[in-house]
Amino acid sequence: MIKRITLLAATLSLGACVTHTDINIDELADARAAIAASKAAGAERCAPKLQAEAVSSLYWAAHEYSEGSIHPEENAELTARAISKAQEAKAASKRNCAPAKPEIIKLSGIQFPHDSAELTPASIAILDKAVDTLNRRAKINVEVAAHTDSSGAASYNEALSSRRAASVMNYLQSKGISANRLSSKGYGEAQPIVSNTTAEGRAENRRVELRVLN
Amino acid sequence: MKISLLLFSLFAFALPASAGVFTSIEDRTAKIEADTQGNNSYHAHLARMLADIALEEKGQHDLEAGKEFINMAEDHAAQAGGAK
Numbered sequence: 052m053i054k055r056i057t058l059l060a061a062t063l064s065l066g067a068c069v070t071h072t073d074i075n076i077d078e079l080a081d082a083r084a085a086i087a088a089s090k091a092a093g094a095e096r097c098a099p100k101l102q103a104e105a106v107s108s109l110y111w112a113a114h115e116y117s118e119g120s121i122h123p124e125e126n127a128e129l130t131a132r133a134i135s136k137a138q139e140a141k142a143a144s145k146r147n148c149a150p151a152k153p154e155i156i157k158l159s160g161i162q163f164p165h166d167s168a169e170l171t172p173a174s175i176a177i178l179d180k181a182v183d184t185l186n187r188r189a190k191i192n193v194e195v196a197a198h199t200d201s202s203g204a205a206s207y208n209e210a211l212s213s214r215r216a217a218s219v220m221n222y223l224q225s226k227g228i229s230a231n232r233l234s235s236k237g238y239g240e241a242q243p244i245v246s247n248t249t250a251e252g253r254a255e256n257r258r259v260e261l262r263v264l265n
Numbered sequence: 266m267k268i269s270l271l272l273f274s275l276f277a278f279a280l281p282a283s284a285g286v287f288t289s290i291e292d293r294t295a296k297i298e299a300d301t302q303g304n305n306s307y308h309a310h311l312a313r314m315l316a317d318i319a320l321e322e323k324g325q326h327d328l329e330a331g332k333e334f335i336n337m338a339e340d341h342a343a344q345a346g347g348a349k
Contacts (some may be wrong), residue, residue, distance in 0.1 A: 096307070097309040103314055107314035107315055107318060110337065
């Protein structure tokens with residue numbers, strides 16, 4: 052009696068630990084490659100249903116192959132479906148899906164004296180709030196991105212924005228934010244958010260922001 | 266002796282119970298459908314599709330395959346982040 056109960060319990064316990072179907076067989080190499088390519092193209096985000104159809108077909112095919120050659124037509128059909136859905140997903144991703152926009156933490160109000168990367172007291176107060184944010188969100192890494200308006204030469208603006216971005220990054224580091232979490236880049240006048248034709252527009256385009264990288 | 270046997274049996278049955286072995290594939294599929302309702306993410310789609318395969322396999326009397334696919338479906342449903 053005890054032996055029977057032990058045997059039953061062991062069977063049920065092992066039944067709870069069923070392993071997944073093995074997709075790493077030679078017959079599925081093409082399907083795996085097609086799915087890897089569509090995933091690399093961003094299909095999980097850009098064509099999620101097609102990508103899921105490809106992956107579920109792959110798993111199903113793997114299961115059918117594990118049963119040997121009982122249903123060869125079914126094996127071939129599922130494999131072909133996995134490949135064609137992955138190809139559709141890849142094409143749809145390229146056609147429809149823009150790259151994901153990074154999260155931007157705006158540092159509204161940061162200003163610098165003319166032709167300078169020196170932080171003003173008002174800017175420091177804003178950066179202290181950014182330090183709080185970075186301490187609160189301790190897992191994010193950010194790029195300090197600085198922008199200018201279109202006044203002056205583009206090369207000058209790029210160099211100036213690079214100095215300003217570095218200045219902000221150095222301040223954040225001085226307040227204890229790890230250098231490993233920070234990088235800086237000056238974009239010059241290349242990425243305006245409004246027209247530069249008015250003084251208000253130019254003021255809006257002169258800005259510093261934190262771009263979340265992860 | 267009897268108490269030891271009782272405790273051993275309870276422990277042994279707890280593992281498969283927590284893995285959903287005693288819940289039907291149909292019930293688990295229904296829960297996945299409910300948990301991912303309106304969620305159109307990759308993992309939600311995949312969870313629903315794998316659950317459908319589980320039902321299909323069970324319908325073909327391959328209960329082991331049905332359990333395997335429903336387990337995979339539940340893994341992906343958990344990654345889908347719930348209903349939207």
